[in-house]
Amino acid sequence: MGNFSDRPTKIFAGESSRYLAEEIARAYGSPLGDKSLSRFSDGEFQPCFNESVRGADVFLIQSTFAPQDNLMELLLMIDAAKRASAHYITAVIPYFGLARQDRKDKPRVAIGARLVADMISKAGVYRVMTMDLHAAQIQGFFSVPVDHLDSSTIFIPYIKQLKLENLTIAAPDMGAAPRARVFTKHLGCDMVVCDKTRARANVIESITLIGDVKDRDVVIVDDIVDTAGTICKVADEMMRKGARSVRAMCTHPVLSGKAYQNIENSALTELVVTNTIPLKQESSKIKVLSVADIFAKTIQSVTENTSISHLFEISVRQNP
Numbered sequence: 469m470g471n472f473s474d475r476p477t478k479i480f481a482g483e484s485s486r487y488l489a490e491e492i493a494r495a496y497g498s499p500l501g502d503k504s505l506s507r508f509s510d511g512e513f514q515p516c517f518n519e520s521v522r523g524a525d526v527f528l529i530q531s532t533f534a535p536q537d538n539l540m541e542l543l544l545m546i547d548a549a550k551r552a553s554a555h556y557i558t559a560v561i562p563y564f565g566l567a568r569q570d571r572k573d574k575p576r577v578a579i580g581a582r583l584v585a586d587m588i589s590k591a592g593v594y595r596v597m598t599m600d601l602h603a604a605q606i607q608g609f610f611s612v613p614v615d616h617l618d619s620s621t622i623f624i625p626y627i628k629q630l631k632l633e634n635l636t637i638a639a640p641d642m643g644a645a646p647r648a649r650v651f652t653k654h655l656g657c658d659m660v661v662c663d664k665t666r667a668r669a670n671v672i673e674s675i676t677l678i679g680d681v682k683d684r685d686v687v688i689v690d691d692i693v694d695t696a697g698t699i700c701k702v703a704d705e706m707m708r709k710g711a712r713s714v715r716a717m718c719t720h721p722v723l724s725g726k727a728y729q730n731i732e733n734s735a736l737t738e739l740v741v742t743n744t745i746p747l748k749q750e751s752s753k754i755k756v757l758s759v760a761d762i763f764a765k766t767i768q769s770v771t772e773n774t775s776i777s778h779l780f781e782i783s784v785r786q787n788p
Contacts, residue, residue: 475525475555477771480517482530482545484538488562488743489529491760496767505541513537515545517552525771526554527597529763532565532584533722533745539565539584543591550592558595558770559588562744562759563720567602568692585609597766599744599759600691600719603643615766615776619719619742620650622757623689626740627655627717632685634712636660640702644690651689660686662702675705682710693718693741696727700734707735720744721754 480501481489493500502518526549530542542559549557569580581602588596589611596610599617607614627635635657639648641664652659660679675698686706688699693716703714714736721741731739731753739751742759762779769776 475523475771477527477767478519478521478524479527479529479767480545480549482515482528482538482541484533484541484746485530485562487746488531488760491743491758492529492560492763492767495760495764503545513541513544515541515548517548520552521549522553523555525556525558527558527560527767529560529562531563531744532561533563533720534565536565539587543587546588546591546593556595557593558597558767559593560597560763560767561588562599562742562763564598564601564606567606570603570606581606582609586611595770597763597770599742599763602691615770617759617762617766617779618650619691619717619759620647620654621762621779622742622759623717623740624651624654626757627651627687632687632713634684636679636681636684636686638662638679638681638686638688638702638706638714640664640688640690640698647691648689651687658684662705664698664702675701677702677705677709680709681706684711686711686714688714688716688718690716690718692720692722693739694722694727695725696723696730696734696739699739700730700736703735713737715740717741721747721756723748 478501479493479498480503483505490500504516504518506514528545532539546557566580566584593612595613597615600619607616637648637651637657637659639645639661641662645661648659660681663676688702699716706714715738716736717740719742728749728751736753738753738755740755743756744759766776
């Protein structure tokens with residue numbers, strides 16, 4: 469992919485997302501920029517660009533999963549690029565952390581997603597590029613343009629090539645229902661929804677299945693898989709209700725706590741995720757699909773000032 473702008477395009481990686489940034493830069497057709505990270509003995513760190521970014525369109529790739537050092541490094545990279553006179557700074561955040569804190573769901577809590585959006589905007593970015601925010605309205609927390617990419621453009625072709633005879637899409641909770649409807653629209657299949665109640669964060673109290681899964685090949689879709697407690701309980705419940713197979717497609721593999729153990733011991737045939745977050749360990753049940761190509765194409769569209777809407781037209785691209 470080339471850049472038709474007169475300005476140079478430079479892509480830099482945060483330390484935790486270098487593996488993905490290298491893929492994106494390769495797909496874009498540009499070498500990854502030279503950047504280093506100095507560390508003090510007390511743990512403080514300082515990113516530094518080892519090449520000029522003056523007048524350049526700069527893309528800073530860093531997912532902000534835990535620990536929060538990843539977010540701090542992104543903020544410092546933005547500030548460094550601004551002070552080095554970069555022409556246009558885009559924060560590429562494949563996984564936007566703290567997105568689950570998008571509202572006050574109980575008294576005296578922070579709205580972390582809004583706070584982080586304010587910090588990134590104030591640091592000096594001109595644009596944010598991300599994928600599958602936990603709530604789409606988080607785009608409105610930013611005071612700069614947001615390119616909100618959709619992993620369905622990656623998952624739907626994968627589901628199609630599986631050629632499942634009795635496909636049913638499942639939303640693991642009410643919040644995932646809109647995402648599930650996108651899949652059913654393009655795959656022309658039925659949908660079921662799970663109504664769940666939580667005892668506390670990451671602990672499921674009960675699950676009620678709304679819809680019929682008997683003799684169906686079920687695919688659960690969600691944006692985040694954390695402890696995997698929900699999807700594993702949902703998969704087990706569906707198999708008890710007569711499902712023929714159960715898979716899950718989740719964009720961001722947070723996979724904390726006993727997630728890997730839960731997945732291995734569950735009724736899931738496979739869990740398909742993207743590489744917005746690196747896996748902590750390998751698993752025979754987990755398959756990773758890369759988001760590098762879609763981010764590279766979006767970067768190209770931004771540098772060329774062209775529309776990115778074609779990246780979302782699944783039915784047109786997959787069903788010519």
